[in-house]
Amino acid sequence: MARSVGGPASFRPKPGSIPEFPGVYRFKDADGRVIYVGKAKSLRQRLNSYFADFAGLHPRTQTMLTTAVGVDWTVVGTEVEALQLEYSWIKEYDPRFNVKYRDDKSYPYLAVTMGEEFPRVQVLRGAKRKGTRYFGPYSHAWAIRETVDLLLRVFPIRSCSGGVFRRAAQIGRPCLLGYIDKCSAPCVGRVTAEEHRELADDFCEFMAGNTGRFIRRLEREMREAAVEQEYERAARLRDDIQALQRAMEKQAVVLGDNTDCDVVALAEDPLEAAVQVFYVRSGRIRGQRGWVVDKVEEAAPGELVEQFLLQMYGDAAAEALPREVLVPVLPPDAEAVTELLGEQRGARVEIRVPQRGDKRSLMETVERNAVESLKQHKLRRASDLTARSRALQEVADALDLDQVPLRIECYDVSHIQGTDVVASMVVFEDGLARKSEYRRFSVRSTEGDVASIHEVISRRFKRYLEERSATGELDAATGIELEEEPAEGPDEEPRTPGVDPETGRPRKFAYPPNLVVVDGGPAQAAAARRALDELGVDDVAVCGLAKRLEEVWLPGEDLPVILARSSEALYLLQRVRDEAHRFAITYHRSKRSKSVRESALDEVPGLGPARRQALIKHFGSVKRLREATAAQICEVPGIGPSTAETIVSALKGQNP
Template sequence: MNFEFVSADYPTSPGVYLMKDTLGRIIYVGKARDLRRRLSSYFRAVQKHTPKTRVLVSKIRAIDTMVTATEKEALLLEASLIKKHRPRYNVVLRDDKQYVLFQLDKKSEYPRLRLTRKVVRDGSVYFGPYTSSYYARETWKLLGKVFPLRKCSDSAFKNRVRPCLYHDMKQCLGPCVNVIPHDEYMGMVRKVEMLLSGRAGDLLAFLRKEMDTAAAALEYERAAVFRDQIKAVTKTVEKQSVVLGERTDIDVLGLSESDRGVALGLLFVRRGRLLDKKNFFWPGLSLEDGEEILQSFIAQFYTATKFIPTRLIVPFEFDMDGSAEILSDRSRTPVRIVTAHTGEEKRLLEIARKNAAIGAREKKNDSILDVLAAKLHLQGLPNRIECIDASHLGGEGMRVGMVVYEEAGAEKSQYRTYSFPELEHSSDDYAALYSWVVRRIESGPPWADLILIDGGRGQLASVEKAFADNWKEEGPIPQFASIAKGPTRKAGELEDRIFLPGRKNHLPLKGGSPELLFLQRVRDEAHRFVIGRQRKSRKKKVLQSEVLSLPGIGPKTARLLWDAFGAVDRMKAATEEELAGITGIGKKRARQIYEAFKDV
């Protein structure tokens, strides 16, 4: 039965609309300045719509609306709902991880340079981002050797009574024990800031002058220090090319269309230098969807904990004021979204477009989802797969681990473990899986298109019954499948068997087929994840128990010792001074702990 649209049923206010299919699933979330006018446009002149929109309209069976006070609020709500529900026909940002930044905490008396993935508005200065954490870490190590700022945390710095190993390795100036005058330390900080803020030329000129002065004064060791710093600066900036005459921070967004979809190329330009790049791809879209792509990308990608530049260059004009206002609120500084005007900006936009085109050609087709849908007789593509594995060690530590795959790729930030103390010593996998379903439903969407269970027909039936007993959502219950070991009971063997609800025999999947190999890989990841978490928890419990058995050490002190050392042997080997240096443990208690360890 097709959806009958009646425009009078919808308000003329700004807000968000949610389109649902026959099964009640949210398939599209949109925003509008005038909900009635926007929704009416879907049902007028359907033949003029893009193929994507025509398919979307054909699947609509219900439309819900949420009214907001302003269009800006609608844009924010739309981004939040897209992230929550991940609708099939929306532009959903799959790779929205936080990239690596350098943080220089200038408010500290002795600032340190560290790597972080989140921006905190605390007066610190941030440099980046870097899409490669390896490159960022290598750069940090290189800078740490030639610009030896402190490495320790603020709490460790305040409680330290003697220099650490970094000082012995000459990779820290030892400000914790006043080895270096404050002015000299801050001079080193200024050098690091000059380098990371794009003033490498000024820094190199200064260092060469200092090196020549030291050499002329026959201070060859000091001259060698400046020589090493010059080499480090040169090595750091040689991978960056100057693309703008002005020292400004901008991001450049370029779009490119292929026969399979649309790619977006993102360039990070910091202080006039091209620092890094990243590509994104959405299958099934065309450049006619360009405005939706840009608005959705900007709202989803630039979160409050990311570094947001003062200017974004986009390939064409759209309703940019609302997006710019949101970014300005998140960064607490004015942000402009503009099109390219100068020759330099147009050249950068073309570079971004070419990178997007290359990324689109390199993007592999996720056809495995189509194969899975056909082989497992699923209703639609399994864009979100949750795989669960119940595990225990001799009946102890009963846990269910859940790994998540979206668009056939692992989403490690969404991995979860669920513990069930009430099932301790029971060894009841079925009860654990049933309890997991209850907890999973309580946690809410996004819901899986497919839940894969590590086990046979019994485990599958337990999960199916639990959903039937507890599901109260409007939409349909997720689809299920289980994967069991074959005749030899070895994980990963070619004869692993796939079971579906209501089917007595396993599916006749060919050993070594792409769909079976993919399901085995997902199952093995779930097994690896839950076993790793279980062993880590067990080890921690044993170690804490061993520490708590010592006289005079309670749970709070055991927690402090565990966080500081991580192993009982290291605790026993610690000196009184090292124990006293732990925040929360004074000299008196450190003496008691030291004596307790001596008697063990």
């Protein structure tokens, strides 16, 4: 083991001392606690990557290395052994820097306590208990209770607590459920322990998906009762069949009757990942579950899938593992993971990526749920007033601002190889998006992102200075603030800064931000600062947020500001940046789509920009215009018969 207290370089293992075999390694802190566990096909190659380029590592990995004072490793024979040992150590040491799949909420399960003498059906959350069979998870507890209420007609097993059960046995009188035939009342000896366990076994078998034989049995008994003219019994059996069918209808049929699989999907950003799982048994969705995890390293989706499969199924009972696991991408060591899960289940487990058909459609549904889960997770943090206040204060402290940035503007540039260049400006006030203040720009510069940022910042703040000048707050030529001019008459209202006197609404660029954030690194931040300096604006702070490592760059600084990846400040800046990126991409796509539509009309003689736009607006697309007759084209204002004939002949000569 390499061990020291002088930072990562001081405990780096000596060259050649690390074996090139598969194995598992542990980083430890000054107190000897294991803080990270990892596995590798080649220990030497993997561990050397931690020490080769510290600045290029993920922020959380950098924090882990600066916290650690030593690393040791264990060599194993195969990749399967490495997976097993890695999982065992993660479970044993609970390292603080490893990915931990925590639920984005506490999911309820339908549980049957088969370990008790008289099994009980109930709703349970949290850690699973030995001797208890679980079904689900369900999204809501009331969904379980509705299902149980329907099934107790047919499988009247105990659902009362231990105290109620013992009291009923003492007084010799069952509870209400016993009187209405929704409990077989083993507490007072109406059925024996063996008969009650048979009911519980049937209940579990029905919940496990073996539904057909119970319905066929009840239908047969109903027909026999009808033949024997026992109509009341036949009616009860009919109602029992309907109850089972209603319970089955609550679980959507998505795949074939014999399909047992778990469908796993991911949604991620540079800092976090959301995982969603749909549990399909006998072709029906039996449950759904979700996790949100902090990403420790720049892990590829396949690595996240591998970590999930190990943690999800590492302790699972054999019957809990499905025959098939559908994943968005295969894990790097797919064969080893398949072998490990197969040993756990006692039979083959297939891990694969669905390519087409119903399984692919279901995967897309699960992916949408994962995306929504991640979005809701971030929104919950953003909507918390305390978290927002803490985030703004942390931003002010990290960037050494004089005051909390109550108004933040973020700018992003979007284009494809320098064409259709656009930029976005999004506004966050008090940590929340102010969509009415969003603005978008068509960029004239074609010299790259740095020049585009300079142009957009210059245009935005020129408008700000012009509007302040128009209200008398600022002399545009000198940049000297002036006193507000007095009203010309006694009936005139005083002029309000930043408000259009005609509409009473805020002017578009009237309010300056406390902080300008640009999507990019030091070059983009310097360009924004240069634009502000050229205009004489010196009371607005500037920073750049680089995507790859989420580094915050200040103009003129050689080193970035590294925010803790769990900090509210980084969440806020990342959300602002992502919103600017989304807004820019949306505008770029609409502009590019428009230019593609109009390009087909560029070669038509006699058509200028106004006529082209009028034609597209009237017909909606070039395809519909191509299908139109000359008479229909003449209906467009400004288009005469000769021009219409020219358009028809020109479009017919083009390839659709």
